[in-house]
Amino acid sequence: MELETAKQQFIQLWGNFGSQWGINRSMAQVHALLLTSTKSLCTEDVMETLSISRGNANMNIRELMNWNLVYKETFPGDRREYFRAEKDVWEIAKRITKERKRREIEPLQQHLAELSVVDGPDSEEKEAFTGTISDLQRLVSRLDGLSDTLMKADEHVFFGKIVQFFK
Amino acid sequence: MELETAKQQFIQLWGNFGSQWGINRSMAQVHALLLTSTKSLCTEDVMETLSISRGNANMNIRELMNWNLVYKETFPGDRREYFRAEKDVWEIAKRITKERKRREIEPLQQHLAELSVVDGPDSEEKEAFTGTISDLQRLVSRLDGLSDTLMKADEHVFFGKIVQFFK
DNA sequence: CAATTCTTTCAATTATTATTGAAAGTTTTG
DNA sequence: CAAAACTTTCAATAATAATTGAAAGAATTG
Structure with missing residues (x-):
């Protein structure tokens, strides 16, 4: 080509x-x-x-x-x-992650926090809902935390040490 | 509410x-x-x-x-x-990752592989382009590999051991 | 096996999102 | 400071994507 x-x-x-x-x-x-x-x-x-x-x-x-x-x-x-x-692909990835975090993940966490407080009498229905919301909060926070960690790690550490850790 | x-x-x-x-x-x-x-x-x-x-x-x-x-x-x-x-949020995350990988990441890798072969005389222009494509291939492969690892790890390992590793 | 009940399809329509390009705005120049 | 060169804005338009709903298709029932 x-x-x-x-x-x-x-x-x-x-x-x-x-x-x-x-x-x-x-x-x-x-x-x-x-x-x-x-x-x-x-x-x-x-x-x-x-x-x-x-x-x-x-x-x-x-x-x-x-x-x-x-x-x-x-x-x-x-x-x-x-x-x-910017030509450094690792920088590009970090910056996209950072922006999407700021623009989307943080507002999502804010909204989920608001939904986690539900009025009314305790019920199985309510427990199920608040349980799901808090599971989602934990998931989002943890994926977000992972992205923080990755963004702080430099390319060498990321591509070398960490991947090996899982092998 | x-x-x-x-x-x-x-x-x-x-x-x-x-x-x-x-x-x-x-x-x-x-x-x-x-x-x-x-x-x-x-x-x-x-x-x-x-x-x-x-x-x-x-x-x-x-x-x-x-x-x-x-x-x-x-x-x-x-x-x-x-x-x-499916109510298990970790399962949900894994399945979404798996599907997007199959539907999008794999075809992307295929396309990048095709673009990595460029005809014509060697030149700085050509080197720059093939360099960028192979950087992208490496990035995509590595993020993809990370997603594999995460999908294989169960929630406990992911949320416990690995995050600590970076702290 | 025909009537009933439920599911799927898809051409037409509607809603959403992206793009245009002319006009207004800004900066620089002589 | 006015003309020139470039940048930005935004209402109108075009392109894309989602949705509808009626009709066709399947499965089940008696």
Whole structure:
């Protein structure tokens, strides 16, 4: 396969995969484009390569910057903003985890906490419900705790020591 | 909060959360309903409680059975099929992980493998691309391997031993 | 075996989400 | 400070995904 074909296919692949996981297809495609680009690109470049509108390109580049997956760069004598992606895949994984935790897991825990207090007389029904909610709270907290630990561990420790531990 | 209110809110919460993660809102709501129901429910019950159509209820119940999150039950003297959810949250987590692995991670790995072979003369561009793809392959494989390990570990080992290891 | 009861399918519709692109906003330049 | 160059916004539109419900299909019953 030609390099350019491969890059294009990767952009499609990443877009499809992202949209299965609740990430906007264009955002994932912009990310894939910048991830496989050796030089930083301006909005115009992104628009042209992906055949998307200025608004779409701008919005998704900004969103990728909010996720700390893309940085802004400027060059002397050029007024345009250029963008470059974080290339370290371990960093990418850590940052995505961190953001989803902040945006989704923490609010979920908040909501579950509210649901764990139920009024009314004790009953089997009530016990069953509060039991399920607290099981979910424990599960979420523990998976969350694991993600914290993994994010603090560096790649070497993670890929070396820990996996061996389970072998 | 009243028990019935809390259940309804939980159904909404689970539906919203699911749709953020690429799971159909109705499917997540049916799951939440069955998860917090002490008795098994028939299609009619699900339709009425969630105010959804017969087709929608049927399709999502079937899909939840495909995911091994819901079982079919029958009662003598009643021709209808009744449904009951797996209640063990650790089992639920394992089964969701297993299905997403099979449906998404494995095809992703397949696609990445295809992209890792690039024709044409060696170049810095090409090296960069194949490097990024193989980094991604390693990341995906390792996260996947971790999920295997976690699925094999039982709840006690997971929640006890391993977390301590990182403390 | 035909009537009944329940389940499944799927084309049409509705709802949701993403995208466009022109206009407004901002920054830089001479 | 006004023109130029670039960025951002957002109402309108388009694309995608979910839902409906009537009809067809299966299974069960008497």
